[in-house]
Amino acid sequence: MCPIGIFDSGYGGLTVFRAIAGKLPQYDYLYLGDNARAPYGNRSFETVYEYTLECVHWFFSQGCELVILACNTASAKALRTIQQKDLPALGSQKRVLGVIRPSAEVIGRFTKTRSVGVLGTKGTVSSGSYVTEIRNFYPDIRVYQQACPLWVPFIENGDYRNDGVDYYIQKDLEQLFAQATDIDTVLLACTHYPLLEDRIRKYLPAGVSLIAQGPIVADSLADYLRRHPELAASLSTGGRKTFFTTDSVADFEEHATQFFGEEVKAQHIHLELK
The missing domain is CATH 3.40.50.1860 (Rossmann fold)
Structure with a gap:
């Protein structure tokens, strides 16, 4: 086998x-x-x-x-x-x-403003891998990253359905969009984050696309x-x-x-x- x-x-x-x-x-x-x-x-x-x-x-x-x-x-x-x-x-x-290269290869299909946000763990964000890979495929796209260090612990502990996680989601998204107001596409660069997708959408500006990797x-x-x-x-x-x-x-x-x-x-x- x-x-x-x-x-x-x-x-x-x-x-x-x-x-x-x-x-x-x-x-x-x-x-x-x-x-x-x-x-x-x-x-x-x-x-x-x-x-x-x-x-x-x-x-x-x-x-x-x-x-x-x-x-x-x-x-x-x-x-x-x-x-x-x-x-x-x-x-x-x-x-x-x-999972990074496949996501970078297609991200350009989703953004019109050529301004993309990436939500990930501290390790993924600090590596700069998404910035590098997306730039290889789409040199014109501007990539803004935001580390969300508490999201995975909430999910792993089964607390992601509790309203307490909303505070951290809203805070992290505010910090992302403070970097650039024209972001029109946000990539969930952690495979845990789709479990928070409905909560994340509540705090996204109108018209912003949210992309999961699966x-x-x-x-x-x-x-x-x-x-x-x-x-x-x-x-x-x-x-x-x-x-x-x-x-x-x-x-x-x-x-x-x-x-x-x-x-x-x-x-x-x-x-x-x-």
């Missing part, structure tokens, strides 16, 4: 997984949440790289030839090094893809597999979805079901936790 591996530091990647499985239901999938070491957002580049690489190695040991880092922090802080340093030694047939990444993966038929042919097609966590199975199942939109049953794995 050769499933597609989907990785996140916690639960957020399940919003991307849901979109991918909806777009490409025929494939087998393994999902791993490194919940025991989550969140990654405030950790150093070196630590995020080490943790992500350990999880990528685990996917490869399970027979995955293709791994999606459905985590913006891992994509920002670890993906490039893994692709350039580690994959050549592991075999050219193995692929690791992220459908974008799913479309990008479908296109990637069309362009790499040899890889697509190697993937197993039983439609199976298997979930793993490095922390409590009961906690994972409770939260993951909310993110994924259907009941989730998980298994525990042990990694070398640092």
Whole structure:
């Protein structure tokens, strides 16, 4: 069996997984949440790289030839090094893809003012990855970033339905739009944030588009597999979805079901936790 591996530091990647499985239901999938070491957002580049690489190695040991880092922090802080340093030694047939490039490739389709806002974790924002990638595709687009450090803890703790989170959403959006009043497109550059989408929309100026990554990444993966038929042919097609966590199975199942939109049953794995 050769499933597609989907990785996140916690639960957020399940919003991307849901979109991918909806777009490409025929494939087998393994999902791993490194919940025991989550969140990654405030950790150093070196630590995020080490943790992500350990999880990528685990996917490869399970027979995955293709791994999606459905985590913006891992994509920002670890993906490039893994692709350039580690994959050549592991075999050219193995692929690791992220969520930043697919989002950057299409953002220009949504904005008319050419002024875009990016909401993300502290780690994603400080990496500057979105600024760099969007500029590569659209040199005329101005990118304004806002770190939202408390959003993920609210979501991970199941408090995102409480009105208390509204204060922080409104405050962070005010700080984003204080940078530029002509922003007409806001990208949710954290896979957790779609769970706050309705609350975020309440505080967006009229006419501003809010973009989630799940459908974008799913479309990008479908296109990637069309362009790499040899890889697509190697993937197993039983439609199976298997979930793993490095922390409590009961906690994972409770939260993951909310993110994924259907009941989730998980298994525990042990990694070398640092």
